Amino acid sequence: MPELPEVEVVRRGVQRWAAGRRIESVQIHDVRSLRRFAEGPEAFIAQLTGQVLSVPQRRGKFLWIPLQSQSNALMIHLGMSGQVLIEHDDAPEEKHLKVTLQLSEAHDDDGAALPSQLRFIDQRIFGGMQLSELRSDPGHSGLVRSGASVSPDLVRSGPELPGSARLIPAAAAHIGPDPLEPVVDAEWFFRALRRRRTGLKRALLDQTLISGVGNIYADEALWAARLHYARRSETITRAEAARLLEGLVQVMEAALAAGGTSFDALYVNVNGASGYFDRSLHAYDQAGRECTRCAAKQATDELDARRSPGVIVREKFMGRSSYLCPVCQPTPRNGRW
DNA sequence: AGATAGTCCTGTGGGC
DNA sequence: TGCCCACAGGACTATC
Numbered sequence: 001m002p003e004l005p006e007v008e009v010v011r012r013g014v015q016r017w018a019a020g021r022r023i024e025s026v027q028i029h030d031v032r033s034l035r036r037f038a039e040g041p042e043a044f045i046a047q048l049t050g051q052v053l054s055v056p057q058r059r060g061k062f063l064w065i066p067l068q069s070q071s072n073a074l075m076i077h078l079g080m081s082g083q084v085l086i087e088h089d090d091a092p093e094e095k096h097l098k099v100t101l102q103l104s105e106a107h108d109d110d111g112a113a114l115p116s117q118l119r120f121i122d123q124r125i126f127g128g129m130q131l132s133e134l135r136s137d138p139g140h141s142g143l144v145r146s147g148a149s150v151s152p153d154l155v156r157s158g159p160e161l162p163g164s165a166r167l168i169p170a171a172a173a174h175i176g177p178d179p180l181e182p183v184v185d186a187e188w189f190f191r192a193l194r195r196r197r198t199g200l201k202r203a204l205l206d207q208t209l210i211s212g213v214g215n216i217y218a219d220e221a222l223w224a225a226r227l228h229y230a231r232r233s234e235t236i237t238r239a240e241a242a243r244l245l246e247g248l249v250q251v252m253e254a255a256l257a258a259g260g261t262s263f264d265a266l267y268v269n270v271n272g273a274s275g276y277f278d279r280s281l282h283a284y285d286q287a288g289r290e291c292t293r294c295a296a297k298q299a300t301d302e303l304d305a306r307r308s309p310g311v312i313v314r315e316k317f318m319g320r321s322s323y324l325c326p327v328c329q330p331t332p333r334n335g336r337w
Numbered sequence: 338a339g340a341t342a343g344t345c346c347t348g349t350g351g352g353c
Numbered sequence: 354t355g356c357c358c359a360c361a362g363g364a365c366t367a368t369c
Binding site: 126197 | 341
Binding site for chain 1: 360361362363364365
């Protein structure tokens with residue numbers, strides 16, 4: 001399930017392999033992947049063909065590639081099962097191949113031909129591609145902290161200069177900043193949560209409040225911060241908000257360093273390799289396992305000997321699974337529901 | 338404005 | 354073996 005770190009892995013891959021290259025042709029294998037593009041598949045092909053891909057950008061789980069000399073961008077959302085692969089023309093067609101962009105030829109330093117197809121693959125079709133006008137970002141917050149270095153040999157238009165107004169596709173203008181953007185600090189997060197009257201996990205998953213957090217990292221961050229998913233956002237303390245944000249940033253940066261989270265072949269980077277962050281999960285999908293923090297406390301005799309270490313449980317919340325340690329993340333009391 | 342339900346999808350796996 | 358159904362979830366819309 002691609003969340004922010006996985007999308008960032010894809011963004012870096014697209015930057016490395018496709019930025020600066022021209023789109024020679026476009027092939028739509030399944031129009032359902034263009035469902036969100038109101039102008040239709042013919043307009044999609046017409047507007048994209050001949051355009052040059054600029055440096056890919058990302059906010060939360062939304063990825064977009066500005067088109068050089070154009071005021072719009074190719075927007076990509078991976079949804080539940082989307083993949084972007086850069087492959088050679090003769091690679092066999094994937095079962096769930098949806099869109100193929102044929103790119104202009106390019107060569108590496110040794111003169112070997114780079115793969116020339118950018119393929120969008122999506123099994124469940126919750127993701128998709130569209131074209132969207134770029135506008136100045138109302139929630140402009142500067143550069144993405146985790147922004148990768150640019151390869152000048154491949155990219156003709158450089159990254160945005162610090163302090164320049166950031167542009168964002170209209171179709172993604174409604175989402176909030178993500179945890180890796182500099183504007184999101186402990187005080188900002190505290191105030192954002194306090195403004196809402198809802199449960200913490202609901203707030204984390206609300207992309208208009210903070211973007212990029214999905215079910216996996218929400219559970220991991222709540223576990224890291226020792227907070228229950230139903231804790232009321234309007235009663236959060238500064239210390240709790242700071243813990244939760246720290247949990248989010250740490251789990252996302254660790255996942256990014258590991259190349260993303262993958263449970264199966266649904267998520268891979270642009271070269272087809274899976275990340276391995278799933279080995280590092282503490283809560284999500286860990287039902288029945290002893291809580292690692294409780295176990296560590298017990299090992300150092302910090303835990304009351306009469307209490308047994310927590311076992312991760314799965315609960316239904318918001319129509320989806322939530323995993324938590326009942327010992328570390330107790331049900332809220334004192335009217336703080 | 339917050340919460341909920343419905344929609345879009347397909348592969349998987351449990352139950353019978 | 355094979356059929357059916359529940360389940361998985363991100364974003365968006367409609368409705369209360």
